Amino acid sequence: MKKLCAMLIIVALAVLIAAPVLASAAQPLVLSTNELVENSYKWDGKTVSFKGEVLDLMVREDGTWMNLSDGNNTAMGVFVPKGVTMPVISYTEDYRTAGDVVLITGVFHRVCVQHEGETDIHAVSVTVLTRGSVKANPIHPDRVVWFVVLAGLLGLVMWLYYRKPGHETKD
Amino acid sequence: MRATVSPRRGFLGMLTEVAFACGLIGLGFVVSWLFFLGR
Amino acid sequence: MVIPMVTSLVFREWASALDFAISVILTLLVGYTLALISRTKNTPGLTHAMVIAAGSWLIAMVLSGVPYMLSGHMKSFLDACFDTMSGYTTTGLFLLQDLDHISQGLNMWRHLLTYVGGQGIVVLALTFLIGSTGGAFKIMVGEGKEEKLEPNVRHIAVLIWRISLIYLGVGTVVLGLIAMANGIKPYLAFFHGAYIFMSAWSTGGFAPYSQNMLYYHSSAMEIASMVFFILGSFNFALHYAVWSGNRKEILRNVEIVSFTITVLTTFSLVCLALIQRGVYPNAVALFRRGFFQLISGHTTTGQSNIYARTFVREWGPLGMLATTIAMAIGASAASTGGGFKGLRMGIIVKGIATDIRKLLSPERAVVTGHYHHLRDSVLSEGVVKSAALIVVLYILIYVVGAVVGMAYGYPMADALFESVSAGSNTGLSCGVTQATMPTLMKIVYILEMWMGRLEFLSVFTLFGFIATSFRSMRHGKAAA
Numbered sequence: 001m002k003k004l005c006a007m008l009i010i011v012a013l014a015v016l017i018a019a020p021v022l023a024s025a026a027q028p029l030v031l032s033t034n035e036l037v038e039n040s041y042k043w044d045g046k047t048v049s050f051k052g053e054v055l056d057l058m059v060r061e062d063g064t065w066m067n068l069s070d071g072n073n074t075a076m077g078v079f080v081p082k083g084v085t086m087p088v089i090s091y092t093e094d095y096r097t098a099g100d101v102v103l104i105t106g107v108f109h110r111v112c113v114q115h116e117g118e119t120d121i122h123a124v125s126v127t128v129l130t131r132g133s134v135k136a137n138p139i140h141p142d143r144v145v146w147f148v149v150l151a152g153l154l155g156l157v158m159w160l161y162y163r164k165p166g167h168e169t170k171d
Numbered sequence: 172m173r174a175t176v177s178p179r180r181g182f183l184g185m186l187t188e189v190a191f192a193c194g195l196i197g198l199g200f201v202v203s204w205l206f207f208l209g210r
Numbered sequence: 211m212v213i214p215m216v217t218s219l220v221f222r223e224w225a226s227a228l229d230f231a232i233s234v235i236l237t238l239l240v241g242y243t244l245a246l247i248s249r250t251k252n253t254p255g256l257t258h259a260m261v262i263a264a265g266s267w268l269i270a271m272v273l274s275g276v277p278y279m280l281s282g283h284m285k286s287f288l289d290a291c292f293d294t295m296s297g298y299t300t301t302g303l304f305l306l307q308d309l310d311h312i313s314q315g316l317n318m319w320r321h322l323l324t325y326v327g328g329q330g331i332v333v334l335a336l337t338f339l340i341g342s343t344g345g346a347f348k349i350m351v352g353e354g355k356e357e358k359l360e361p362n363v364r365h366i367a368v369l370i371w372r373i374s375l376i377y378l379g380v381g382t383v384v385l386g387l388i389a390m391a392n393g394i395k396p397y398l399a400f401f402h403g404a405y406i407f408m409s410a411w412s413t414g415g416f417a418p419y420s421q422n423m424l425y426y427h428s429s430a431m432e433i434a435s436m437v438f439f440i441l442g443s444f445n446f447a448l449h450y451a452v453w454s455g456n457r458k459e460i461l462r463n464v465e466i467v468s469f470t471i472t473v474l475t476t477f478s479l480v481c482l483a484l485i486q487r488g489v490y491p492n493a494v495a496l497f498r499r500g501f502f503q504l505i506s507g508h509t510t511t512g513q514s515n516i517y518a519r520t521f522v523r524e525w526g527p528l529g530m531l532a533t534t535i536a537m538a539i540g541a542s543a544a545s546t547g548g549g550f551k552g553l554r555m556g557i558i559v560k561g562i563a564t565d566i567r568k569l570l571s572p573e574r575a576v577v578t579g580h581y582h583h584l585r586d587s588v589l590s591e592g593v594v595k596s597a598a599l600i601v602v603l604y605i606l607i608y609v610v611g612a613v614v615g616m617a618y619g620y621p622m623a624d625a626l627f628e629s630v631s632a633g634s635n636t637g638l639s640c641g642v643t644q645a646t647m648p649t650l651m652k653i654v655y656i657l658e659m660w661m662g663r664l665e666f667l668s669v670f671t672l673f674g675f676i677a678t679s680f681r682s683m684r685h686g687k688a689a690a
Contacts, residue, residue, distance in 0.1 A: 037517045040524060055310055055419065058393030058427065065393065065427045069310045073420040077427055095223045095313040110524070116429060117495030119517060139225050143232060143280075150235040157242045181376070184453035191460050192440040195470065196433065199477060199505065203497035206481040 033074035044110035054099040091132025101130040218315030226313035229280035297323030299663035302415025302512035302637020324414030328546030381407030410439035415512025415637035443509035443541035465552035479532035508536035512637025521640040548635030554597040561594035633658040
């Protein structure tokens with residue numbers, strides 16, 4: 001009995017230790033746009049993962065293009081061919097909405113032949129990680145105050161400008 | 172400026188310009204194609 | 211500023227609309243205040259006019275930055291000034307943070323800046339530079355414009371706007387339809403069409419998203435944009451000539467001939483570099499990536515369908531240098547483009563050829579060179595000299611900008627590329643332009659964009675005016 005328990009514990013531990021290692025081997029590294037562009041030769045043709053907010057979707061005949069934003073002024077074009085399952089994308093980026101954050105796995109192309117030299121990723125799998133949402137975007141009360149104050153000042157200056165006798169003689 | 176721009180002339184002018192631009196782009200393609208042939 | 215405000219209202223971007231409302235009020239306030247305190251009965255002379263031209267740029271730069279600052283997307287006020295200067299000079303470099311998340315209103319503002327800036331500059335070029343600079347800018351159809359300047363200014367401005375607005379309509383529709391065909395929702399597609407058209411026609415180079423033209427994944431979009439930015443880079447006097455029946459001019463004009471030759475030459479260099487490095491696998495890719503960047507650079511547009519760092523990491527030094535040269539040469543005179551200008555290239559090359567002919571001819575032979583720009587003109591010494599002088603000044607700012615970049619540790623190819631991009635108002639970037647860039651470099655680029663745009667004259671006049679004011683003030687004090 002004791003031997004059985006000990007063995008079970010050892011197996012459990014082994015699985016617990018090995019599982020993350022195996023899992024990360026199955027899930028390719030999540031890379032950033034910067035990394036992919038800086039080292040485009042290194043990653044060319046490799047299977048990589050990419051995570052980003054969906055800026056928009058463009059459905060074409062042979063698949064769908066997704067532009068995914070993964071940082072400040074960095075975004076990557078991801079092509080999802082017709083055969084690959086596309087999950088439902090609830091939100092795309094807008095000033096008023098935050099787009100879905102999506103995780104894709106696919107082959108990175110430094111110069112994609114199908115797309116005439118584009119730097120892109122052809123997705124093999126697409127999963128929605130975080131659903132998008134409508135952003136709060138409130139109007140700040142102090143801005144309204146500024147508006148009123150400045151409008152008042154403008155009214156004053158305009159009145160001064162147009163009432164001065166010099167203004168008539170100019171025309 | 173004695174010459175005037177009439178709608179017909181203007182339209183033909185636009186076509187001429189667009190044709191030129193397309194021609195230049197076409198030349199560009201020919202050049203890249205030639206370079207690839209010569210590779 | 212009203213247009214972006216309305217845009218924001220249409221898209222229900224309330225905070226952004228308020229920001230623009232504030233900007234409108236502030237601008238009007240500054241305007242009226244200045245008008246109030248500087249009322250004078252004197253009429254402005256030419257010096258005053260030049261000072262106004264150059265000085266108003268600075269005021270516009272600062273006030274136009276207000277919407278940017280209010281949006282919270284700028285790291286500093288200097289960055290905002292950089293972006294507005296870049297917009298008005300139709301450069302296209304930007305320090306805006308998180309472009310992919312700005313409001314439609316702010317995007318409308320950015321693209322409008324280049325469109326308005328571009329048109330403004332053409333009007334300025336066609337009116338202020340007539341008669342001056344030793345004949346190198348005899349760009350008007352007809353004779354003797356010196357006497358009756360005023361009616362012609364209005365006439366010129368109206369014509370320019372008419373041509374540009376017609377193209378704006380055509381361009382927005384064409385590009386909008388292409389965008390729609392490519393999967394962009396209809397109500398957005400025509401905004402994209404307008405943005406890309408304004409960016410192309412003004413040879414500005416802004417795009418609504420950080421991926422620039424890569425965002426669209428569409429060769430149709432790129433080709434249409436190319437057509438518009440090539441046309442946008444033409445001399446407006448040429449547009450006028452072609453639109454009023456003189457269609458053959460397009461093949462005879464020295465600027466177009468020069469442009470065609472230098473485009474094909476620099477592109478050949480680019481192809482050489484790219485093929486030698488094996489960057490692209492076939493001719494189509496070589497054309498679509500190589501030619502687009504090159505022609506975008508040569509017309510000083512600055513739209514791009516590759517990532518900025520790709521220039522450095524894949525194209526390499528020769529590819530970058532060829533593109534740099536194309537940018538340096540630039541577009542046509544009296545256009546929204548920058549650089550030396552095709553007119554000067556043509557004049558200088560013909561000048562050299564004429565000199566060689568003179569050397570080879572017998573002593574007593576009279577050799578005169580000619581160039582064709584709307585009409586045949588004699589290649590006088592004065593014309594060649596002024597052309598060469600301005601080219602030298604451009605090279606000076608390009609080199610100074612490059613040296614500053616190198617002093618901060620950037621590699622030579624990168625520093626030169628970016629400096630020329632700024633000074634020729636192109637806007638292609640190889641990655642140097644970042645908000646984290648040293649402050650001095652930002653200032654140097656702003657100055658480069660400004661001086662390159664105004665072709666030095668207005669700026670020198672402004673500084674000269676300030677200097678003489680100080681001198682007379684000091685003399686006044688000494689006398690008292």
